Amino acid sequence: MYVAVKGGERAIENAHAWLAEERRGDPAVPELSTAQIREQMTLAVNRVMAEGSLYDPDLAALAIKQARGDLIEAIFLIRAYRTTLPRLMASTPVDTAAMAVTRRISATFKDAPGGQILGPTFDYTHRLLDFALLAEGEVPPAPTALTGPAQDMPHILSFLDRDGLIEEATPSDEPPPDLTRAPLELPADRALRLQALTRGDEGFVLGLAYSTQRGYGRNHAFVGELRIGTCPVEVDIPELGFSVEIGDIELTECETVNQFTGSKTQPPQFTRGYGLTFGQTERKAISMALVDRALRWRELGEDFTGAPAQDEEFVLSHCDNIQATGFLEHIKLPHYVDFQAELELIRSVRAAAFASREAAE
Amino acid sequence: MDMQPISGGFADAPRQSALAFRAIIDVMSRPGKLATLQGATPPASLSVAAGTVILTLADANTGIYLAGDLDSPALRQWIAFHTGAPITTADCADLAIGTWADLHPLDRYRTGTVEYPDRAATLIVELGETPAPNASLTGPGIKDRIAAFVPGARPTSFPLGLDLILTAGAQVSALPRSTQVEFA
Amino acid sequence: MTAMDAYNFAYLDEDTKRMIRRALLKAVAIPGYQVPFASREMPMPYGWGTGGVQVTAACLTPDDRLKVIDQGADDTTNAVSIRRFFQRTAGVEVTEETEDATIIQTRHRVPEAPLQEGQIMVFQVPIPEPLRFLEPRETETRRMHALADYGLMQVKLYEDIARHGRIATAYAYPVKVEGRYVMDPSPIPKFDNPKLDDSPALMLFGAGREQRIYALPPYTRVESLDFDDHPFVASKADHACDICGATESYLDEVITDDQGGRIFVCSDTAFCRSRQEDRQ
Numbered sequence: 001m002y003v004a005v006k007g008g009e010r011a012i013e014n015a016h017a018w019l020a021e022e023r024r025g026d027p028a029v030p031e032l033s034t035a036q037i038r039e040q041m042t043l044a045v046n047r048v049m050a051e052g053s054l055y056d057p058d059l060a061a062l063a064i065k066q067a068r069g070d071l072i073e074a075i076f077l078i079r080a081y082r083t084t085l086p087r088l089m090a091s092t093p094v095d096t097a098a099m100a101v102t103r104r105i106s107a108t109f110k111d112a113p114g115g116q117i118l119g120p121t122f123d124y125t126h127r128l129l130d131f132a133l134l135a136e137g138e139v140p141p142a143p144t145a146l147t148g149p150a151q152d153m154p155h156i157l158s159f160l161d162r163d164g165l166i167e168e169a170t171p172s173d174e175p176p177p178d179l180t181r182a183p184l185e186l187p188a189d190r191a192l193r194l195q196a197l198t199r200g201d202e203g204f205v206l207g208l209a210y211s212t213q214r215g216y217g218r219n220h221a222f223v224g225e226l227r228i229g230t231c232p233v234e235v236d237i238p239e240l241g242f243s244v245e246i247g248d249i250e251l252t253e254c255e256t257v258n259q260f261t262g263s264k265t266q267p268p269q270f271t272r273g274y275g276l277t278f279g280q281t282e283r284k285a286i287s288m289a290l291v292d293r294a295l296r297w298r299e300l301g302e303d304f305t306g307a308p309a310q311d312e313e314f315v316l317s318h319c320d321n322i323q324a325t326g327f328l329e330h331i332k333l334p335h336y337v338d339f340q341a342e343l344e345l346i347r348s349v350r351a352a353a354f355a356s357r358e359a360a361e
Numbered sequence: 362m363d364m365q366p367i368s369g370g371f372a373d374a375p376r377q378s379a380l381a382f383r384a385i386i387d388v389m390s391r392p393g394k395l396a397t398l399q400g401a402t403p404p405a406s407l408s409v410a411a412g413t414v415i416l417t418l419a420d421a422n423t424g425i426y427l428a429g430d431l432d433s434p435a436l437r438q439w440i441a442f443h444t445g446a447p448i449t450t451a452d453c454a455d456l457a458i459g460t461w462a463d464l465h466p467l468d469r470y471r472t473g474t475v476e477y478p479d480r481a482a483t484l485i486v487e488l489g490e491t492p493a494p495n496a497s498l499t500g501p502g503i504k505d506r507i508a509a510f511v512p513g514a515r516p517t518s519f520p521l522g523l524d525l526i527l528t529a530g531a532q533v534s535a536l537p538r539s540t541q542v543e544f545a
Numbered sequence: 546m547t548a549m550d551a552y553n554f555a556y557l558d559e560d561t562k563r564m565i566r567r568a569l570l571k572a573v574a575i576p577g578y579q580v581p582f583a584s585r586e587m588p589m590p591y592g593w594g595t596g597g598v599q600v601t602a603a604c605l606t607p608d609d610r611l612k613v614i615d616q617g618a619d620d621t622t623n624a625v626s627i628r629r630f631f632q633r634t635a636g637v638e639v640t641e642e643t644e645d646a647t648i649i650q651t652r653h654r655v656p657e658a659p660l661q662e663g664q665i666m667v668f669q670v671p672i673p674e675p676l677r678f679l680e681p682r683e684t685e686t687r688r689m690h691a692l693a694d695y696g697l698m699q700v701k702l703y704e705d706i707a708r709h710g711r712i713a714t715a716y717a718y719p720v721k722v723e724g725r726y727v728m729d730p731s732p733i734p735k736f737d738n739p740k741l742d743d744s745p746a747l748m749l750f751g752a753g754r755e756q757r758i759y760a761l762p763p764y765t766r767v768e769s770l771d772f773d774d775h776p777f778v779a780s781k782a783d784h785a786c787d788i789c790g791a792t793e794s795y796l797d798e799v800i801t802d803d804q805g806g807r808i809f810v811c812s813d814t815a816f817c818r819s820r821q822e823d824r825q
Contacts (some may be wrong), residue, residue, distance in 0.1 A: 009625055079586040084552065128777055183581035183756040186684050313682055323754045326591030330671065333593065336797050337616045337653040337812055341715035341734040343798065344782055349709045375554035379606040384781065386604070390573045390747045390762040418570075420563050455567075455630050475691035479571035479580045501576045501723055502762035504745075524574045537574035539723070539762075 023068045037061035040137075046250075046279025047071055051321065052078030052200050053180070055249050055278050072201075076322050083180075092243055094231040094278070096253045097155055101229035103280075106156045108222050114153035119228060120280075124145050156225040157255050157272065166257065166270040193295055193316065197288045198277050200319030208294075208309040209287035217294040217307030220259035221273060228280050230253045252277050254285040258293050260300060271300060291315065325346055368403035370443045371416055381417040385526070388535040391502045393509035395491065398533040404435040410528035411458060411485050416443055418483075419456060424449035428459025431487070459483040461512035468516060470523055472538075478520040481538070486512055488529040500540040509534065511542050555602040556634040561585050565603035565758070572760035577722025578690070579673050579757040587753065594627055594652060596752030597669035601603075601650050604665060604749070605631065610638045612646035617795065617812035619652035624652070641815045655737040657794045657816040660746035668731040670752040673759065675715070675719040675729040695727050706775055717730065717778075721768045728759065728767075735769065736781045736795045742767040752797060784809040789820035 024031065038045055038061035048060040052075045060078060065074035103119025106112060118124075160166040176191035188196070197205060211219055230250050232241040256273035260266075273293030275285035294309040304310055318324060370376040372533040374434035384396045403412030419425060425446045427436060432448075440446055451457060451469040464484055480498035515523050515538070522538025536542075553559065568582040587595040605611070611631055616625040619641040627650060628639050640646050643658040650667040660666065668800060672678075676686045679697045689695065698719060705713040712718075717733035722728050730741055731750060741748060741761060748761040763781040771777035782796045794816055796809040811817035 008620055009629065012622060012625060025628055066612065076586075076590070076644055080588045083586040086556065086558070180583070182583050185581065249752070255682060313684060317683070323591045326595070327591060327671065327754055328592075329590060330592030333652075334616045335653070335732075337795070338732045340782065340796070340798055340812075345713060345715040348780075349711065349713065352710055359584040374559055376607055378559065378562070379554070380608075382562075383604065383606050384677075386566070386569060386573060386747070389570050390760070418563060418567055420560055422564070423567070476687050478575050479568070481571070483570070495635060501765040502573075504764045520560075520575050520578060522574075524570070537762075539574060541575060 012302065023066070027356065032065060034058060034065055035063040037064050043280060044069075044071060044074075045282050047202060047284070048074045048078055048141075050278040050281045050284060051075045051199055051201065054078050054081065054082045072321050072325050073146040076325070077203060078321050089235050091233045091235050091246070094249070094251070095234060096231060096251065097153070098226070098251070099153070099227055099229040099231050099251065100225050100248075101153055103228040103282075104153060104225065106223065106225045109156060109159075110225050112156050112159065121282075138342040142300065153227070155255065160224075160257070160270060167260070167272060169272060184316060186316070187298075188312060188316060190292070190296065190299075193312065194274065194276070194288070194292060196316045196319055197275070197291055200288075201321035201324065202281070202284045202287070204284060204319050204324075205287040205291055209290035212290050212294045212309045217297075217305060217310040219271075219273075220288070220292050221290050221293060222258075223286060224255045224257040224272075226252070226254045226282055228282065250279050252280055252282050254282070254289040256286075256289040256293060263281065266301065271296070367442050369412070369439065370402075371400055374416075378417045381413050384502040384533060385414060385417060385535070388533055389502075389524070389526070389537055392500065392536055393498045393503060393507035393534065395532055395534050397531050398528075399531045404433070404439050406431055406433060406436055408487055408528045409456070409489055409531045411526075411532045412439075414485055414526055414528065414533070415440060415445070415446075415456070415458070419444040419446040421447070422446040423455040424453050426451045426454035426457040426482075428457060429463025431459050431463065454482050456483050456485060458487065460487050460489075467523065472516060472521040472523055477522070478522075481521065481523060483524045483526060485526045485528055488512070488527055491529040491532050491534075495545055497543045497545065498536075498540050499543075503540070508545075509536075511536060512545070514542075551636055554607075554635055555605045555631070556639070557585065557590075557599065557602045561599075562603045568758045569600065569603060569760065571748070572749070572758050573762050575726075576761055576765050577720075577726030577728040578757060579728075579759045581756055582755040582758050584690070584753045587715065591621060592671060592755035594650070594669040596751030596755075596758070597650050597652070597667050597753075598627060598630070598751075599753055600749050600751035600758060601631065601648060602635075603669045604648060604667070605637055606723075607635070607637065609647045610620070610640045610645055612643065612649045612815075613651075614654060614656070614813075614815075615652040616797070618814040620814065642819075643815055653732050653734075654812060655733055655740040657791075657811070657813045658819075660740070660744055662745045664746040666744075666746050667750045668733075668748065668750045670729065670731045670750050670755075670757070672717075673729055673750065673752040673755050673757040675717075675727050683798050690726060693725060695721075700802050702770060702772070706772070712771065712775060712777075718785060719770050721770060722761065723766050724768075727770070728761075730767075734781070734795060735777070736779045738767075738769045738777070739779050740806070754784055782809055786811045786817060786820075789817045789824070791817070791820055 038057045044064055045057050045060045048071055049055050049065055063074035104117045181197055221334040228249040232245045233247055233249055234245050236243045254275040258271045258273055260269050260271040262268035273289035275288030277285045291309050295312050297304055297310050308314055364410050381398055381400050384398045388394050398410040398413045401412035401416045423446050425448055437448055457464060457470060470482040473479060492510045494511060496511040497506050498509050499506045517538050519538060523538050524538055525536040527534045564583055568580045572580045587598055613624045613628040615621040631637055632639060643656040648665045650723050652669040676689060679701055680686050702712050716734045717729055717732040718738055720728050720730050730738060743764055745763050747763055750759045769777040784796060785792045788810050791811055794811045794813060797812045798807055798809055800807050
């Protein structure tokens with residue numbers, strides 16, 4: 001007698017229990033604390049905060065632990081939690097020119113006021129496995145700078161700006177749209193595109209950025225400036241009549257300088273791409289800047305060459321890894337009904353084809 | 362301080378607004394049907410049903426237009442306190458409230474665009490009391506036809522148009538743009 | 546486990562419910578038109594019913610009796626998971642009987658038992674745009690709906706007939722609503738399409754990832770697209786259910802051994818069970 005496959009409540013509960021056991025791994029190995037993840041898996045924490053759109057290193061660490069290190073799963077946990085939080089107020093725009101910088105480099109000028117700071121980067125490490133870390137990871141303290149308090153670090157692109165060599169970045173007091181609160185509507189303005197990109201999947205945005213470098217929507221990007229550091233976040237309290245600092249966040253900001261050959265209306269000039277992400281997430285910030293620039297073809301009077309990175313609808317519809325992974329993985333769900341309908345159709349079409357072939361013979 | 366504006370909201374918003382919404386979607390999907398709608402106690406100028414519609418649907422993202430005599434400081438305060446909804450002009454309202462006469466002229470309201478016909482105003486029409494049927498309705502939501510009261514002609518070129526919620530005391534009915542009306 | 550106590554009735558916050566409710570009312574007022582809504586991230590993945598769950602959450606009252614089915618069955622894993630979500634977050638009664646339910650959330654089926662006045666069907670929709678596989682751009686398909694320009698769909702169906710002698714769409718078979726909007730009925734088998742026409746129940750469709758809500762009010766004219774010389778046929782496997790003997794229900798085909806053995810059973814498990822009980 002046939003018994004229907006039942007995925008009852010017990011099966012689900014047992015699967016969850018097994019999952020929890022697998023997450024813990026061998027109990028003989030000490031359990032990982034969220035503080036350890038927060039302090040020692042910082043770049044994973046940063047990615048989860050950036051794509052989860054929630055700045056909270058402790059929760060990001062918890063999500064990574066709960067997700068067994070699957071960062072997209074961790075981002076999903078953070079997004080689902082974020083959605084339930086009330087929106088109490090909006091901060092004033094953070095001033096990245098006033099960032100307390102830990103890393104700041106420019107590929108366009110050898111030196112600039114404020115100087116270049118290499119900071120804690122993998123850039124010039126030789127990618128050799130450090131077997132010493134197998135035993136223990138204690139390190140001597142890094143040397144600290146001899147210079148005094150942080151000096152002013154104006155944005156490097158502002159120097160080009162002064163000469164009119166680069167397009168003006170006109171400030172706007174227009175409230176930016178918010179795709180977490182309103183359905184995506186196309187065409188999107190730049191602020192909305194940037195929001196989508198900063199939440200977008202690092203791998204997807206990286207791939208698109210790379211494609212522009214290889215000629216699919218090429219725009220000759222130089223990293224005008226990449227800076228990483230902390231910025232204060234302030235909110236206006238109308239009752240007090242002034243703004244109050246509510247904390248600091250670490251940000252990565254990338255401004256690219258891109259070639260622009262000019263159009264009928266504009267003389268040749270450099271143009272800009274922009275990336276801003278939570279935490280130290282510079283691969284993402286640079287990728288974002290390249291894709292931002294590629295998406296700006298219309299406003300700059302360039303041609304649409306059909307490159308994926310130029311295609312706003314394509315990029316914005318597919319850059320969110322939580323949407324993508326959900327829909328991709330849903331094909332694991334039962335589809336007996338649709339499949340049965342297809343089976344019947346194929347059988348009847350084939351039967352008709354055989355019948356007409358026989359009739360012809 | 363005058364306490365009136367801050368009373369008269371939902372005591373248990375999640376459950377009361379759920380029940381109220383079900384009554385509203387029920388009448389919107391069955392034009393001509395009458396239902397009871399209560400939960401709000403708005404200032405005296407507004408019916409219980411209309412007040413309940415506002416508490417159920419309005420928030421900081423919905424512009425409200427108060428037509429004619431309805432526009433009073435007391436009602437503005439009540440709406441601001443309970444919903445945070447901005448009071449707007451007729452041409453950008455999501456919800457417009459008033460008597461049928463006060464709501465005129467109707468060409469002031471948004472009826473949507475061909476690409477986004479949903480971006481149209483909903484008019485909450487205060488009837489005072491439920492009048493006798495004066496029209497016969499057909500269309501989606503109606504089995505065959507139904508007799509109902511319709512306050513007057515609406516500018517409709519489907520899919521564009523205005524959707525009406527008719528309120529009288531604690532009674533509510535609706536007339537979506539999809540309904541065809543034949544006056545008796 | 547009791548972490549759910551910290552959440553609002555039916556999980557969603559009141560702002561989100563209001564936003565969805567406003568979209569639902571516009572959807573009802575414009576049958577078959579897809580209303581954009583600011584879908585929220587839910588605690589289950591996109592593609593697993595987040596649209597349906599948000600619509601159900603916005604409609605549920607404490608007095609409801611909820612039925613959740615996936616592939617017609619109440620006991621498939623995702624149906625169990627969604628039903629349990631609402632039991633925990635809304636404390637509503639649940640049922641497996643179609644006749645007893647006030648709200649039925651479904652993935653891929655319409656129950657066999659006739660729907661009734663006062664019931665609400667909530668469909669989970671993966672791709673709400675019926676023209677999407679013919680034209681991937683939202684900007685283009687939106688224009689086509691605006692102009693009621695459905696020539697592309699007609700051409701596709703006609704090419705099917707030229708190649709296969711019939712319309713080669715077995716599920717998610719497009720319908721026209723009240724002679725205006727072409728609508729995706731969600732991936733129900735075309736066998737279920739006639740149940741949408743002139744139904745006494747209110748039908749709501751939620752697509753979370755694609756941020757769309759649409760609706761069929763009761764007694765709405767819903768026609769499956771076809772041609773005069775190739776009329777629509779609501780087909781199913783030409784068998785009776787091997788368990789309850791029903792000849793009019795939609796069937797799942799089940800492979801029973803590796804010798805080509807197979808049986809056919811009702812996809813609607815509640816329907817099949819009630820028929821078995823009636824026979825005893």
